[in-house]
Amino acid sequence: MIAIGSDHGGFELKEEIKKYLDEKNIPYEDFGTYSTDSVDYPLIAEKTCAAIVEGKCDKGILCCGTGIGISMAANKVKGIRAALCSDYFSAKYTRLHNDANVLCMGGRTIGHGLALELVEVFLNTPFEGGRHERRVEQLMKLEEK
Numbered sequence: 001m002i003a004i005g006s007d008h009g010g011f012e013l014k015e016e017i018k019k020y021l022d023e024k025n026i027p028y029e030d031f032g033t034y035s036t037d038s039v040d041y042p043l044i045a046e047k048t049c050a051a052i053v054e055g056k057c058d059k060g061i062l063c064c065g066t067g068i069g070i071s072m073a074a075n076k077v078k079g080i081r082a083a084l085c086s087d088y089f090s091a092k093y094t095r096l097h098n099d100a101n102v103l104c105m106g107g108r109t110i111g112h113g114l115a116l117e118l119v120e121v122f123l124n125t126p127f128e129g130g131r132h133e134r135r136v137e138q139l140m141k142l143e144e145k
């Protein structure tokens, strides 16, 4: 199950991603927003990420205008490793090396075609483990400080 959310700046992109997930029969839960009316991205990030840390969803996708604010908010949630991506290589390697569990994108910064490519590679690339396991553990220990 994929948790998906956006503010108004990422709303249109979120809707495109939902169409893609529907086509691929990938189940998701939409944590809002549900229109282009202005909303605050930290609240959307909080709700979407809660579903992941509570184990209801495996991964998340978050969009705002730039992807920056919503990725900052997501990374404040304990257990979340959110990656703001705008290129294919980063979306692939953040899974391979960082075991990222949330993909963030900017609805006003990248085209929908590219965004869907990033979603596809993010959802289909496993964590490589090995030496990266230790680094991800070190990363998560920073949450305790």
Ligand code: RB5
Pocket (backbone or CB within 6 Å): 007, 008, 009, 010, 041, 064, 065, 066, 067, 068, 069, 070
């Ligand atoms: C909203 O206008 C905009 O600030 C937001 O979508 C995002 O880009 C913040 O980082």
